[in-house]
Amino acid sequence: MGEVEIVLPAASSAAVSTDGKLLGLLVISGLITLLVASLIGLFAVRYRRGSKASRDRLPNWFARDLETVWTLATVGLFVAIFAWAASQDFALAVPPANSVEIHVVGKQWMWKAEHPSGQREINELHVPAEETVELVLNSQDVIHSFYVPAFRLKQDVVPGHTTRMRFHTEKIGTYRLFCAEYCGTQHSAMIGRVVVMAKEDYADWLTRQPEGDDLQEDGKKLFVAKGCAGCHYGSSKVRAPRLAGVYGSQVPLSDGRMITADDEYIRDSILQPKRDVVAGFEPIMPSFAGALSEGELVSLTAYIRSLAETETAR
Amino acid sequence: MSDIPYRDVDVEGEKPGWRIMEESYLGERFSIWSWLTTTDHKRIGILYLISTTLFFFIGGAAATLIRLELFTPAGDLLTDDGYNKVFTLHGVVMVWFFLVPVIPSVLGNFLVPLMLGAKDLAFPRLNLMSWYLNIIGGAFAVWAMLAGGVDTGWTFYTPYSTAFANSHVSLTAIGVFISGFSTIATGVNMIVTVHTMRPPGMGWFRMPLFVWSIYATSLIMLLSTPVLAMVLTLLITERLLGLGIFDPNRGGDPILFQHLFWFYSHPAVYIMILPGMGVVTEVITCFSRRRVFGYAAMVYALLAIAVIGFFVWGHHMFTSGQSMYASLTFSFLSFIVAVPSAIKVFNWIATMFRGQITFEASMLYAMGFVGLFTMGGLTGLFLASVPVDLHLHDTYFVVAHFHYIMVGGMVSAFFAGLHFWWPKITGRLYPEIAAQIAALLMFFGFNLTFFPQYILGNIGMPRRYHAYPDAFQVWHVLSSAGAVILAAAYLMPLFYLVWSLIWGKRAPSNPWRASGLEWQTDSPPPKHNFLTNPKIEGSVYDYHPAQEPRREVSDD
Numbered sequence: 048m049g050e051v052e053i054v055l056p057a058a059s060s061a062a063v064s065t066d067g068k069l070l071g072l073l074v075i076s077g078l079i080t081l082l083v084a085s086l087i088g089l090f091a092v093r094y095r096r097g098s099k100a101s102r103d104r105l106p107n108w109f110a111r112d113l114e115t116v117w118t119l120a121t122v123g124l125f126v127a128i129f130a131w132a133a134s135q136d137f138a139l140a141v142p143p144a145n146s147v148e149i150h151v152v153g154k155q156w157m158w159k160a161e162h163p164s165g166q167r168e169i170n171e172l173h174v175p176a177e178e179t180v181e182l183v184l185n186s187q188d189v190i191h192s193f194y195v196p197a198f199r200l201k202q203d204v205v206p207g208h209t210t211r212m213r214f215h216t217e218k219i220g221t222y223r224l225f226c227a228e229y230c231g232t233q234h235s236a237m238i239g240r241v242v243v244m245a246k247e248d249y250a251d252w253l254t255r256q257p258e259g260d261d262l263q264e265d266g267k268k269l270f271v272a273k274g275c276a277g278c279h280y281g282s283s284k285v286r287a288p289r290l291a292g293v294y295g296s297q298v299p300l301s302d303g304r305m306i307t308a309d310d311e312y313i314r315d316s317i318l319q320p321k322r323d324v325v326a327g328f329e330p331i332m333p334s335f336a337g338a339l340s341e342g343e344l345v346s347l348t349a350y351i352r353s354l355a356e357t358e359t360a361r
Numbered sequence: 362m363s364d365i366p367y368r369d370v371d372v373e374g375e376k377p378g379w380r381i382m383e384e385s386y387l388g389e390r391f392s393i394w395s396w397l398t399t400t401d402h403k404r405i406g407i408l409y410l411i412s413t414t415l416f417f418f419i420g421g422a423a424a425t426l427i428r429l430e431l432f433t434p435a436g437d438l439l440t441d442d443g444y445n446k447v448f449t450l451h452g453v454v455m456v457w458f459f460l461v462p463v464i465p466s467v468l469g470n471f472l473v474p475l476m477l478g479a480k481d482l483a484f485p486r487l488n489l490m491s492w493y494l495n496i497i498g499g500a501f502a503v504w505a506m507l508a509g510g511v512d513t514g515w516t517f518y519t520p521y522s523t524a525f526a527n528s529h530v531s532l533t534a535i536g537v538f539i540s541g542f543s544t545i546a547t548g549v550n551m552i553v554t555v556h557t558m559r560p561p562g563m564g565w566f567r568m569p570l571f572v573w574s575i576y577a578t579s580l581i582m583l584l585s586t587p588v589l590a591m592v593l594t595l596l597i598t599e600r601l602l603g604l605g606i607f608d609p610n611r612g613g614d615p616i617l618f619q620h621l622f623w624f625y626s627h628p629a630v631y632i633m634i635l636p637g638m639g640v641v642t643e644v645i646t647c648f649s650r651r652r653v654f655g656y657a658a659m660v661y662a663l664l665a666i667a668v669i670g671f672f673v674w675g676h677h678m679f680t681s682g683q684s685m686y687a688s689l690t691f692s693f694l695s696f697i698v699a700v701p702s703a704i705k706v707f708n709w710i711a712t713m714f715r716g717q718i719t720f721e722a723s724m725l726y727a728m729g730f731v732g733l734f735t736m737g738g739l740t741g742l743f744l745a746s747v748p749v750d751l752h753l754h755d756t757y758f759v760v761a762h763f764h765y766i767m768v769g770g771m772v773s774a775f776f777a778g779l780h781f782w783w784p785k786i787t788g789r790l791y792p793e794i795a796a797q798i799a800a801l802l803m804f805f806g807f808n809l810t811f812f813p814q815y816i817l818g819n820i821g822m823p824r825r826y827h828a829y830p831d832a833f834q835v836w837h838v839l840s841s842a843g844a845v846i847l848a849a850a851y852l853m854p855l856f857y858l859v860w861s862l863i864w865g866k867r868a869p870s871n872p873w874r875a876s877g878l879e880w881q882t883d884s885p886p887p888k889h890n891f892l893t894n895p896k897i898e899g900s901v902y903d904y905h906p907a908q909e910p911r912r913e914v915s916d917d
Contacts, residue, residue, distance in 0.1 A: 055820050065748045069819070072749065076739035083706060083735045087728055090713040091720070094649070102715045113711065114655045114704070121703040125696040125742070132746035133689050140685055155525075189521040190615060192680060192755060196821025199752035203681045205616060206520060207609025210682040223830065227680075227755040227823045229514050231521060232441050235826035319612070336610055 058222055058243055059198035060215040064135050066199070072128065146179040146213070150262070150349075152341040153184065153191035153204040156233040158224065161345060165261030166253055170239030175249035176219050182212040183310065187341040192228035195241050201227050207318075209311050216243045266350025269343055273335070287332065288325045294355030299326040313348050381867075382788055385885040400485035403886065406471035407786070408492050413467060414855075416458035416499060421851065423451035428810075428844040431837045436828035444827040445512040446528065450502075452515030453533060457540050458499045460771055461629065464636035465582075466491070466547055468778045469575045471786060473551060475879035475886060476569050478560040478895040483553040487546050494543035501536025505529035514825060516626070519607035519618040523599040531597050538593045541586045544632075548582030551575050560878075562897040569877050569901050570659055574639025577663040581628045581635075581670065589625035592618065616681055623674035631670040634734075634766055635663060637774030638705055641727045644777050645709050647875040648724035649716030652902040655708045662701035662708075669698040679750045688747050695745035702738050706731060721873070722796030726777035729804040733769025737762060740815065758818025761811045769807050776803070776854065783858065784868030788885040791861040795853065802850035809843025876903050 057063050093100045149172070150161045160172045174180045184193060186206040193212060194201035197220070202212035226237035244252060270276050278287035293308050301324045306312055315322060317339065320332035339347070382388045386403045396404060426447045430438045439447060470488065474481050482488050505511050511533040513522040522530050555576045559568065568576075595606050596618070605611025607618045646653045653659060675683060675691030709731050718724070740762040744750050753759060776799075783791050813836040822833045829837070871880035879886075881895040 053816065053820065061748070061751075065752055068746055068749050069743070069752075072743050072746065076736075076742065079739055080732075080736055083710065084732055086710045087713065087731060090710065090716070091718055091728065094713060094716045094718050096650075096717040096719045100715075102717075105715065110655070114658050114708075117707045118658075118700065118704055121700050122697075125699055126693075128742060128746065129693050129696045132748055133692065135748040136685055136689060189525050190518060194755070194821070194823060196752070199748075201680050201751055201754060205682060207614060208616070208682055223821060225821065225823045229445075229518070229521070229825040231512070231525060232445065234445070235436070235441065235823075235828050238830075 055199075056197045056218060056220060056222065057199070058195075058216065058218045058220060059200065060217055061135075062197065062199040063217070064138075068132055068135065071131070075124070075128070143179040143181075143213070143215075146181045147175065148181045148183060149174070150183045150185070150345045151193060151204070152187055152345065153193065153226070153230075153237075154187035154341070155189065155231055156226070156237040158193070158226075158237070158239055159342065161262060161342070162253065162256075163262065164253060165265070166256035168256075170224070172224065172239070172241045173249060173252050174216055174241065174243055175246045176216050176243050178246065179213065179215045183345075184210045184212060185341045185345065189230045190228045191226045191230050191237065194225040194227035195222055196225070197222035197241075203228055209314060219243050219245055262346050262349035263353040266346035266348070266353075269339075269347055270350055273339065273343075273347075275347070278332070286328070288328060290351050291354045294352045296355070300324060301326045301328070301330075310348050310352075313351050314344055317344060317347065381883045382885070384887050385788065385883065386888045387788070387885050398489070400481070400489050401888065402470050402474050402482045402485065402488060403786075403890075405488050405492055406467050409462060409466040409470060409495070412492070412496050412499065413459050413463045416454050417463075417851075419503070420451050420454040420459055421848070423447045423454070425844070425848060427451060428841040430827065431829070432841045434829050434831045434834050434837075439827070441827045442512060445514075445825070446506075446510030448825060449511050449514050449533075450506055453502055453511070453537065454499075455767075456515055456629070456633075457537050458495070458502065460633040460767055461540075461544055462495055462547070463775050464640060464771070464778065465551065465575055465578055465632075466495070468571075468640065468775075468782065469547075469551060469578075469636060472782065472879055473554060473572055473575055474558070475785075475882065475890055476572050476877050477554070477558055477563065478878045478891060478897070479554070479558040480889045480891075482550050483557055484550050487550055491543045491546035491550070494546065495540050498536045498538070498540030498543060501539065502533055505532040505536065508532065516622060517593075517596060517618075518622075519596065519599070519615045520609065520613075523596055523606075524608045524610070531600055534593045534597050538590055538597075541590050541593075544582050544586050548579035548586070551579040552583065555579075560895075560897060566657065566660065567897075567901055570642040570653060570656070570663075571636075571639035571877075573660050573663055574635045574642070577667040578632055578635045581632050581667050585625045585628040585632070585671070588621060589629075592621035592625065595621070616678075616683075619678055619681060620674070623677045624671075627674040627677065628667075628670045630763075630766070631666055633771050635666065637730065637734075637771045638663070640774045640778035640781070641709065641730050643875075643877065644723045644727040644781050645712050645731075646902045646904060647781070647873050648721055648727075649713045649718050650904045651712050651714075651716040652900065652904055653708065654711035654714070655704075656901070658704055659708055662704045665701040666698060669694060669701075673698050676745055676750070679747050680754050685747075692745050692747050696742065699738060699742060699745070702734075706735050706738075720797070721780070722791075722793060722800045723777045723781040725797055725800035726773045726780065726803070729800065729807075730770055730773040730777065733765050733773060733804075733807065737765030737770055740765065753818055755824050756818035757814040757822045757824060760824055761814035761818060764811045764814070769811070773803065773807075776800070779854070779858075781873070782879075783861070784872045785879060785884050785886070787862055787865075788868050788883075789861045789865035790868045790872060791865060792857050795857045799850050799853040799857075802846055802853070806843050806846030806848075806850050810840050810847050811843070813837070813839040813843075876901065 057066055148163060152159045158170050160168050184202060184204040186204040191204040192201050193204055198214050200214055202210050204210060220243055222241045224239040224241050226234060279290050296308055297305050298308050299305055306323055318334060318336040320334055321330045324330045386401055430444055508529050511528045511530055513526050513530055598604050599606045599608060605613040607613040607615050642653055673691055673695045675687055676695045679688050744753060780796055817833055817836045822829060868884040870884050878895040882891050
């Protein structure tokens, strides 16, 4: 039998404020439970059949006002708790100035992470301490959920969607990683660990990883290998829009809408090219759904993003 | 004013027991065929009692396997697929074939016409059909189990259920789909009965609160169950015909499934708990000898839960990636829907104030209900708070929370009701001390089983895990130990209730001196319920005279 665990480490800034809410709720509901239990116990003893306690008629205010009082008190209390909890959401919704972006793909039954400079790991995630980390999550098959109890955070990883999970790491250490959404046979084996390291150690760790191609390099190769370059390459604007500088810009669509070309748009355009066709082009691009793995999509997106960066640099 | 004799009821002038039995709905004719083709709401209630009991023990056997497996961290008793099938079976059977029908279709069927002084429900044959649909649906679910099981969890989340699971998903979904029509039929029947068959003198606000709870439940059944039928149809269509609805590889969206599923399944939680609230109200008033505190507030609370309950489904999806504003809206509404439940808890307690309380088994169950329901409800507030839910969602905290509502709440309420009306249903008294022991065992066994799961969830143990890290074992061992006590507490009534059918003392027409119309007829009631029209005097819960205080002789 392992050691008894009752207190979780708080390894992210969200964990600290969530623990505050948890504690508050625990105290409030503990008091209410105590009130209910002791009233039931008290009445059960005091008003047991034949006891000598007074059964005088209830005063009029009792029936009339009590109901109103506890209704309003409950509404007030519950709305207050809601507001207190909601304040945390608003605080977390503010995007950070800069963050480390790591792509994570969930598949039956493992987690694959790809760091910005191309390092890959499976069922492990190394992140720097005291840094805001943004995970970009995709699933290759069914819904999974990326859950780090020590961060008090989880985010479902939904096929066909790109979800994001942001956390600010606080404490150095190794923490459990679970899949929290049931995903089939080996759901309970889809576990791993998250290692929060001092910044220098993280940088060190990155350099010690086998030198794989980074995401952009990988994407560039795929861009050619999968035939994207045939239409989208260079300055040709005949059949397909140029991709240099597209990332992050406003793109006019053929039905008159404008859309921001973010990760999600690029991903959608690869998988469902006929959905948001750029103004002035025919919807002739075939869908690449099924032809590209989640990892390849991530690399391609990274490559297209890099085209925008070189553009602005010029 | 002297205290009225209690329990040793005046049986003079009553017919001898054997004659009552002979003239009753039970003694009328005894052949299997007459039972299987009966349109008598009381007999259909008994049929439902038998089928739900059967499903309860199937679901309970699955729960036993789950607790045995989780006794040790390694997945050593069942295979991973085996475990996944067992928890799915437990969920499917308990939700759709036990919790949803148990109070409305067993006690509701038996009691609603009696409480309204009516001969039967509005549509007796529809009532029989609803039972057949329920067992046909159940037969599909059991067939799926025998054919090799289903491993999606009771929530059938896509695209796992439509594109990845290699188990009998469609068969199970068809079973649930069919049982949904049974629910709808019961709902229609109850609504029409309450609208059209109330006796003269019983206005809406003079109905027993049990009838109100069944009415509110039926409204939810009627409005939400069609959505379940739709989502299951879409699921089967995608799985069998390959149409892309939820599977992103075929152009669908898995999140759509969650919206549709929870649009049914959250209101379904109230389908499962409101009837329990009705039962508990009847029991607490009777054994406290008090009029219910705040009758009108109790009615409005039921209706408020029924209505607001339709607008909180998104709180199951805080982690799905839905927008923060959607999450906050659903969070706010979830806090609001907790208010009427709190009102009911306070009213039950206030009903006990200045009562003449006795502690028959039903009252013990009802008091347990109030406590456990309060804990289940309060932990619901944790899950309604978005940041806290991001931590606790899909962990054992959620498992503990809904078992406090469903098992601590609803199952306790069912046992309270079963004991309370057992003399009326069968004409026999059950052995009181054995029943009180079972009620206490259930309360302690339940807490020992499920309280450790709150702690497990808080330290991060996810749901639906076949094997788990060693550090969690202590709490799982406690939980499994509690489950042993709980299992014993569930088996006890099976024995002493069946025993009482043969050896139990004959019940007088009103053994608890309760106030409802159902107690004005014989126990068990004759075929057409009442030989003479029942008298409606005073208010529903006339346990103490309206104006005069009820005093003990020795007092003051």
